[in-house]
Amino acid sequence: MLLSKLRQALICLLAGKVTLSYPAKPRPPEEGFRGYPEVDVNKCIGCGACAAVCPARLIKIEDVDQTTRRMTRLLERCVFCGRCAEVCPEDAITMSKQFELTSDQARQDLTHVCEVFMATCKRCGRCYEPATPLDRIMEPGFRHDQIDRGGDRCPYPELRAPDSESPSTDEHDEHDEHLDEPVSAQVAQVVEAK
């Protein structure tokens, strides 16, 4: 009995001090730790891949007007899985090492809103998506600095600006005929033609 107590005391003395002095001294996490997902809005193209794979479905995407896509992240729900950073084609999301996320009003402090400028089709004025997955990969991005490159790749070539097409006079006349009609009527015509 006494001997075992003595042995315990010896073990405790040999071990020394093991307790971390954490809040007093910083303790950075290990390599590979996934903390707060940081978003670089200048790289984001608004493709929505992160929203599609997020298991917590916390990335809400809404088009607030024709050229602005707003992404709201409710990061209070985030499980720090890193899937959004993995799929992001532009590497706009990085999993930082920030883990001290305690807050007394999580909804306000951990909601991240960013707005992305989207290029639109020159003719119909909508944000568009390339037709096939291959096109989607080839697409450099819908960013505003690439507006000149991206503007002509609308999936409805019939609706493109006439001057951006190969100059064929017959087509020009045909297009000009429809110009007074509303866009929806034009779309209907295109669908019928197909």
Next chain:
Amino acid sequence: MLKKLCKKAFFKSLWIYHTNTGACNGCDIELIDVLTPYYDAERFGMKLVGSPRHADVLVCCGPVTRQVVPALKRLYEAVPDPKLVIAVGSCASGGGIWYDSYNIVGGVDVVLPVDYYIPGCPPRPEAILHGVAMALGLVEKQVEAEGLRQLPDRPETVPMDVPEHRGRK
């Protein structure tokens, strides 16, 4: 004002009552981790108590399931005033990945007023320590609401893409 009063009221030991409101056990294990000698939350005077009537802090882990709502309310009433509620884990903070599940009502804040949220799945033991140290007023909050609305660096006026061909030639 109320916050300052709260800080005054909790400057001594916090005795915690741990409740699992539907967690997967990940957060519970991390919480037990915090009480081990390595992390040692007991040096702040924290102590795990066996009855809510002895506790100052209700620590909730996990999303609130439908089944647990009445029990959780009773538990909250059983804790003597003044009391704190700490939500540990993403599930408790906002529902986590189960927020829209058929048997989940949401995070703890749907049922009880939560004072501190510690997101993470599960949060690191250090993150939980940071949370309780914040409840004791030892450390400052690290996340601020300043990044709430982020716009890319672009010119003030957006070059509007007016189709020139719209007007007659």
